Amino acid sequence: MNKQKLIEEAKRIRNEAYTPYSKFKVGAALLTKDGSLYTGCNIENAAYPVTCCAERVAIFKAISEGHHDFQELAVVADTERPVPPCGSCRQVMSEFFHPGLQIHLTNLKDSVKTVSMDELLPFSFSPNDLNKEQ
Ligand SMILES: O=c1ccn([C@H]2C[C@H](O)[C@@H](CO)O2)c(=O)[nH]1
Ligand SMILES: [Zn+2]
Numbered sequence: 001m002n003k004q005k006l007i008e009e010a011k012r013i014r015n016e017a018y019t020p021y022s023k024f025k026v027g028a029a030l031l032t033k034d035g036s037l038y039t040g041c042n043i044e045n046a047a048y049p050v051t052c053c054a055e056r057v058a059i060f061k062a063i064s065e066g067h068h069d070f071q072e073l074a075v076v077a078d079t080e081r082p083v084p085p086c087g088s089c090r091q092v093m094s095e096f097f098h099p100g101l102q103i104h105l106t107n108l109k110d111s112v113k114t115v116s117m118d119e120l121l122p123f124s125f126s127p128n129d130l131n132k133e134q
Helices: 003-014 054-064 087-096
Strands: 026-032 037-041 070-077 102-107 112-116
Touching (some): 037 054
Antiparallel strands (some): 026 070, 102 112
């Protein structure tokens, strides 16, 4: 699947976003190494902090189906600049994405900014940092 198709999938799923509070819809499309596609949209809640972002919905769907090896991710929102993922999503991405994985950030005007995982969250706390004293 090419980058443009992945972005189209992110745009398609964005329409499913449940956003009665912010009205800000986000879509994400995640491609696994073996060619499976997992999409996600943001899902808000009356208890606002319970909201889950589109990126994490896509990643959690993939992980819960046993997929751990990822190829690339596309994210789209109706922003001026290509949508920047929040810090919580960057941390979740860094748990599962290799440092060079390409993330295509885009908007409805088709501005695309492609960044690597390491550029999106440099010097991240990782599973390798745990349990070094044992
Ligand atoms: O990259 C982002 C940024 C924000 N949101 C969601 C969270 C919330 O539902 C709404 C406004 O922050 O957008 C995402 O899903 N992904
Ligand atoms: Zn987020």
